[in-house]
Amino acid sequence: MKKFFTLFTILSAAFFTLLSTQTLRAQLSLTAIGTPATMNFNLGGSSNCSGAGNAWVNNATIPNCYSNMGSYAYSTGCNNTGALHVSGNGGETALGGRASNSTTLIIWGVRVVNNTGQAISALRIKYRGEQWNSALTNVTNTVAFSYSVSATPITNVTAGAYTNFPALNMSNLVSQGGCGGGGAAINGNQAGNFADISACLPVNIPAGSEIMLRWYETNDACNDHMLCIDDLEIIPLNNTLTIAPITGPNTVCAPDTGTYSVNAMAGVTYTWSALPAGASYIGGAPTGNQAQIDWAGTAPGTYPITVTPNGSFCGITLNPATINVTVQAPGPPVTISATDTTICNGQSVTLTSSDSTGNTWNTVPPQTTQSITVNTPGVYIVTSAAACGTSSDTITISSLNSPAINLGNDTIVCTPNINVVLDAQNAGATYLWQNSSTSQTFTATTPGTYYVEVTNLCGSNTDTIHIVLQNLPQVNLGVDSLICGPVMPFLLDAQNPGATYLWQDNSSNQTFTVTDSGTYYVAVSNVCGTGRDTIHIRHQLVPQVNLGSDTTVCVGTTFAMLLNAGFPDATYQWQDNSTNAVLPVTQPGTYYVEVSNDCGTAFDTLHVISITVPVVDLGSDTLICPGSPFTLNAASPGATYQWQDNSTNASYSDTVPGIYFVTVTNSCGSGSDTLVVSPFPAPVSDMKDTVLTCGITELLLDAKNPGADYFWSTNESTQTITVSETGEYWVEIQVCNTTIADSVSVEFTTTSNNPFNPPNTFSPNGDGMNDFYQVQGNFDNISNFSAMVYNRWGQMVYSSSDQNFQWNGEHGGHIVPGGVYYVVFRMRSECDEKDKEYNTTVTIFY
Template identity: 35%
Template sequence: MLLLCCITQLTAQAQFQDQKHTNIWYFGTAGLDFNSGKPVPLTNSAMDAFEGTASIADDQGNLLFYSDGTTVWNKQHQVMANGSGLLGHSSSAQSCLIVPKPGSKTIYYLFTTDNNGRSNGLRYSTIDMSRAGGLGEVTEKNILLYTPTAEKLTATLHQNKKDIWVVSHEYGSNTYYSYLVTENGIKTVATKSSIGNTIPSDLNGVSAIGCMKISPDGSKIAVTNFIGNSVQIFAFDKTTGMLLSLPSLSSSVSLPVGTSPYGVEFSPDNTKLYVTVDAGTRLIQYDLSSNLEATIIASRREVAQINLNSSTRYVGNSLQLGPDGKIYVAKVTNTHIGVINNPNAAGAAINYVDNGVDLGGRKSQMGLPAFIQSYFSYSYDVKYTLNCFGQPSHFSFDAPPWEQPTFMQWDFGDPASGANNTSSNLSASHNFSAPGTYTVTFTRHINNKTETYAITFQIQAPPVVDLGPERKICPGASVTLGATIANANYTWSTGATSPTITTSTPGTYWVDVKVGNCTTRATVKVSHLPLPVVNLGPDKELCQGDVLGLNAFNQGTTYRWQDGSTDATFRVTSPGTYRVEVTNAEGCTVVDEINIKYNDLPVVNLGPDKDICANTTITLDATQSGMTYRWQDGSTAPTFTVRAPGKYSVTLTNSKGCSATGSININHLPLPVVNLGRDTTLCTGETLLLNATFPNSTYLWQDGSTSPTFTVKESGTYWVDVTNEFGCTVRDQIWVPYLVRPTIFLGNDTTLCYGDTLVIGRELPGGVKYKWQDGSTEAKLTVTKPGVYKLSAYNQHCEANDEIRIKFKDCVGGLFVPNIITPNGDGLNDVFFVHGLMEDNWELKIYSRWGKEVYRANNYKNDWAPPAAAGTGVYFYHLTHPATGRTYKGSLEVVF
C-alpha cells in the first residue's frame, strides 16, 4: 500500500513525456510544428543557420525561443533582449543545446560550442523567460566551462529523474566532460571520462566535426569520428555521468561506417543506431540489440541513399528523433528533409522517404535542432498525482503516442462512484467517493497481448479549517488569527508555522493546515476600518497680524483640540503647536498637529512729504537687505525716481514672505516763465536784444552777467537762468547765427570803344540771388552801351549793392587798352585784348601789384589771361612798339 501526499506526484519515471518541449523545430531557414501529431512547415523563422540549432516549446507546445549558437530569437522572431553576441558558432555541428533549470518554470540554460576546436570552447548563457513581458532576456552570457571543445554536444536525464547531464567532447583528446544541471544551477566541476579514440588536433580543425547522441533511455552514447571514418559507442552511467565500455566491447572499439560520418541518432526503442556518411549522401544502420561487438559490426547496412539538390558536397547531414517517434534527416540546401518512418525496424522496413517533409519553400541545411534525448524516452508505467478527498486525482500511462492499443481501461476500485469508476482514455481523472484505501488498475491490449498495471494507495480526508469571517480593525490595532487543530502542522502565508498569528496589516491571509498527508487551506481577509481624514497641513510660518483657520471636519466625528475645545475648527492668532484628535463612530481616532511660527514685518520709511520744483526729480530709496520691492506702478527696483507730483508707495517683502507698505506725497513748486524766442539769424552788423524779465527773479547769462536783458552782437548760443523767489530755476537759450553779406564788386568806372562789349558781375558761392537795375536776375550782365549799372545781391535776407559807370568813345585809327578783364571762360573779356593792335611786333610786359613781372611777349597776340589760381586783383601793363617807340602804360583789373 502506498500512503502518499495528496498534492505530490508519486512517480517521476516519465517526468518529461506529458510536456511538449520538442514540438516546435527551427533549423536552416525552416521550421516544423509537431503539435498536430505530424510535422507542419513553419515559414516565419528569422534564422539562417548552416549547421546546429536548438529550439524549445512550453508544456503546451508553444514556442519559447530558438538559437543558432550566436543569437537567440524569441517567440515573436525578434532578437531576444541581450540575445546577440553568443560565442557559439552557426557552423558547428551541434552548436547549441537548451536545458531547463530543474524545479523552475522560467530559467533555461543555453550551452554553446565553437567550431573547428577554436578557443571559445564550451560555454553557457542563462535565459529568464519572466523578463521582457514573457519574451525572455539573456541575463548572463558566455560563461566559460572549458576550452577547446569539439563540435559535439548532447544531454540526458539523471538517474534521479530530475537533474540533467550535459555531455561534450574535449578537442585534441579522448576525454568527455559531463556537467550536471540541478535546481541549484550548473555544477561547474565536470565528471571526466577518458575513453575510446582521441580526437587529433589538426591545422584546420576539421577533426572537431561530428555529432554525439545519447539513447532515449540514457543507457548508451554514440560519437561520430569525421576524420577517423568510424563511430564509437559506449555505455552511459546516468548516476555518475561516466562513459563506460559496453559489456562486450573494449573501450577503443570503433564501428566502421564509411567515409566522413557526421549525423548520428538512436531509434526510439534504443535498439538501432543510424549514421549519415559520405558527405551526407548515404544512411547507415546498426542493430545494437545483441550488445555483441561482432554482431553489431556485422549488422551494418546501408539502408538509404540521400539525394541532395546541391552539386557542392558538404561534410554531412544531421539526424534527429522527433516527438512522433520518427527520425528526420537534414538535406543541405533542400526544401525537403528525409524521414525514417519506422526507425525501430531493420533494413528496408524502416520505410525511408527521401523528400519526406515539405518545408514550405524554406530550406534545410546541415543541422537539425538538438534536444535533451530523455524527451523521447517512455517508462511504460502508470504515473499519477493523488489528491485528498474532495479533489480529483490524475492518472496516465507513459507510452509512445504512436502506439495504439486495441483496448485500454482504467478501473479506479471505487464502485460507489458508479459509472465514473472506469475510463477508456490514456489519461484520466477520478474524484473518489470517500476517504479510504483504493487499488487502481490499468489494462491495455496491444500487439496481441494484454498488459495490466495496478497501484494501491490511500485517499485521506482533509482537515476542516475555518479562520472565521473578515476581520475589520482600526489602523494601528492588531488581530489574532488562529486555526488550532490536534496533531496538525501549519504554514501561514506570512511564513509562520505556529497555530496562530497576530497582525496589524490589512490583507488576505491563508494557512495550510496539514494533518497526515492532507492539507487544507483556509483564507481570511483582514481589512482596516475607515479613519477620519485629518490633515492640518504642513508646519507654517505666518506674518504678524495673519490669522489661520484650521479645519478638521469629518462627518459624524468628535474633536478635541490641544486647549480642550471641541469644535471642528480652530482659529490661530499666535505662534505655537496646535493638535487635534478626531474620532469617528467606529472608535478609530486620528491625531494630527501643526507648528505655527510668526515672522516680523519689514519696516518701511520713505521720509516726510516733500516739495520740489516742477522741473526737478527726486529719487525715493527703500533699500534694505534681503527684501523684494513693488512700487505703486509695479516696478521692482529698490529705488524710484519721481518726476510728477502725487502720492508714491512701495511694498517691501522679506525672505519669509511678509510684506509692509510705506508712502510719501510729493508736491511741485511753481517755475518762472522764460522765453528768449526762437533761434534768429542776423546779418553782419546787426544786433538783437534778449529780454528774460520775470517778477521777483534773479538772472544769470552765459557770460556771467545778471541783467534781465542781453544784447547780441555776434554769432553764438545765448542762455539765461531765471530763479524765482522759491529757488526754482528755469533756463532758456537761443541760437543766433550771423550771415555774411555777399561781397560784390563791379570794378572801377571804365571807357570802352564803340562796338566793344563788357561782361560785369560774377557767380558767387552759397546760393546768392541777384537783381540788376533792369530787373534781370543773372549773376552777370553784358554791357554794350554807356550808362550806370547797379547790382543788388542777396544771401537769404542779407543784401549787398554795387554800381559801375561805363562810357564809350570812338577808337578808330588808334589803340584802346581795356582796364578790366574777366577771364572766367565764358568767351567774353576772357583775355587782355588791345583794340587797334594791328602790328605783329608789339612787346607786352605784365607786372603784379608788387612789381614782379608775371608775363612777357615780344610779339603779343592779344591772348594773355592770368591763371584762375592768381585770383581777382590789379596788374600793371607796359606795351611798347620797338620800331616806332610808341609806349602805353597803365593798370588792369582782373575779375574772376
C-alpha cells in the first residue's frame, strides 16, 4: 500500500499556504465555531512524466505529513502510474494519485486540530474534485473518503479506526481512451473536468482533539483517471452556531445606503426585520444572507436590524443576529471661500474652507488647516471629514505673467508699398500702438518704426520692430589706395550689414583683409539685388632714416666717415643739396638729410663735434651746515667720470664735509678738479661798541660770518647795511641753527675823512676793459692800509697792503666765479685813533 498523509494546521481564521519548490508546508486549525478553515494545494513544481522522481521524507518534505512512499511526482495528467501526484497547469495545482497497475493503495490525509475551545458536533466539509486523466470509457474510478477522531496526535493514516463517509467520495467525470493507450491527459482546471463536493459530517470532536480526514485510491488496473482534491474548506459546528455578527455600517448619514451581511449557511433562508420610517430595502425584502438598505428620509436615531434564520444548518438550529444602526443627519457640504482665480507670477492667494476642522487639502504634502496660501497654478481640492462622511470643493488657480511680446525681427523690404500685419499676441490684454490704436494687430503699409505697449493684470511690456526700406546694395571699397606704413594688413569693408558677400577669393565675410598689393573686388547681395566694386591697392613703407649717433673728434685730428640714408624707392636731399643715398664726411659740422617717397618724408641730423681735453671746475671751496646736502657737477658731453670714491656719475651728492675731487675723461684726454667742503664755523660777534664817523655821512656796518642769516634792527637781512644816522644798531646772526646777537653805537661827526670811493663791479674777462679791481683816492694821510676780498662763504680770495693794488679776479691761479664778493678795507686816518675798517661789495661779471 502506498500512503500519503498531510497535517494541516491553520493558526487563525485566515488560510495560509506556504509554497516552495518540491516542498509542501500546511497546517489547519479550527479556531471558532462557524469560522471556516481553508487550504488549497498550489504546491508548485514541474511536470515529471518519466516517474516519481522527487524524494519523500516523512515529516520533512511536508511538516506533519507521512507516507510509506519514497518519492512523489509532479504531473499535468501524463501517464505516471503507481505514484502520488501534484497535478496542475501553471501555478494552480491539486493533490491526488494514480494507482493503475499498483499493488498498494495511495492514501493522503489532512490532520485537523480542534482549537475552538468547545466540543464540535459536526463539520461541514467542502472541496473541489479534479480529474487530470481520462482512462477506459464507461469505467468509474472512485477516491474514497474516511475519517478518524483521536484525543492524541494522529501520525499514521493506516493505523487506528477509520470510518467511511461516502458522501464525500469523488468519482471521475469523463472517460475516454483505453488501457493500451495509457489514457489521455486532460486539464482538471477546465469546466467539466472538476466538481464541487460538500457534505455535513456529524462527528463529535472534543476540544483539543484531532480528526484525520483521508482519501485513498485503489488499483484500477489501466482505468485510473488521476483524481485529485483542491480548495478544501472545513466549518466547525455545534449548538452555539449563530449567523452573527451582522456586518455593515452601524453609523450612517441619510441619504446613505448600507450593505449588511450575516454568515451564509447552505440551504438556509433569512428573514430581515422591518425598517424604520423613511428606510427601505433596495430590491425588496431580502431572503438571503445579504441586504442593501436605503436610509434616505430616515430621521436621526438608533434603529435595531434583526436577521432570523429559517430552518437549521447541518441539523443545528441557528440563532438570530441583531445590529444597531445609528442614523445621522449630514451637515452642509464644504466650500472654498474663493472662486476660480488668476494670479500673477510671484503673487499668492489664500484659500479658506467653510469648515474650521477636519480639512485635508490636496497639497504636497497635504495640509490640514482651515486656510492655505498658494502661489502656484493648479487645481486645489479641500476634503472635509465629518461624522456623516466627507465632502469636497474644488478651485482652479491660474497664473498669468506680464505680457510677453514679439513683433518679430526687424525686417527689410525692397519697396515702399508694403502690407505687414503685426500681432501683439496676449489675447485679452489691452494694446496701445505708436499711433494710439488699440487693436491686437496693426497693419504696416509703409516702412518705419512700429511699437506697441501691451498691458494685462500683471503688468505692461513693449516691443518695437523696424521695417527698413532697402535698395540694391551700394558698395564702395574706396578709391584706389596707396597704403603707407610698416605693417599690412589693410581692411576693406563692403558695408551693407546683413547682406551676403563674395570676394575675389570666394570668401564671404563683410570685410576683407588686404595683406599685399593687388586688385580686390566684391559682389554684395541682399534681398533687393547685387552691387559690386573694385579697388586697386599699392603698399609702400613710410621712409625711415638713421644717420647714427652724434660723433666727437679731437681738435687737430683728421677723420673720414660715410653717412648712409638708403631707403627703397626714395629720393634724398642733404644739407649741401647733394642727392645721393651716401654722403662722405671729413670735417666737424652738422649734417642732415631729407628722405622722401610717396608715403612721406623722414629727416635725421648728425653732429660731428670737435672737442678738447675736458676742463673741470667744481667751483670754489664751500661751507655747509652739518647734514646739509650739496651737489657737485662735473658734466661734460661725451665724457666719463671718476670721483674720489670711484663713483662714475656726472654729478656727486653728499652731506659730509671733506675733500672732493673728480677726473673727467673723453676721447681727447682727461681733466680734474678738487673742492674742499668745510663746516660753517660758529658765529662770532665782531662789531665795535662805538664808531665815530669822522665827517663821513654813511657808514657800512658788517655783521661778518659770511653765509649766515641776518636780521637787523633796520629789518634788513644782508650781511652789511649802510647807515647815515646816529644811533644804536643791532643784528641777530644765525649759522646752522645757532643764533647770536651783536650791536654797535654809531655817532656821525662833521669831519669827513673818507679818502676813496671803491668801484662796485668789474669784468676780468681779458677784453681790456674794466679787467681789474682797484681803488683811487687821496691816501696822503692814510696809514696801515690793507684790502681783503671774501666770497659769500667767508673765504678770503684776495688781499693786499698796497694802496695801488690791482686784482685780476684770480684765486689760486684760477678765475673766481662771477657773483657778489665782500671787500674789507682797513686803514687809519688822522680822524682815527686806530685803524678804521671800510666794508663794501663788488660784483664780478664775465
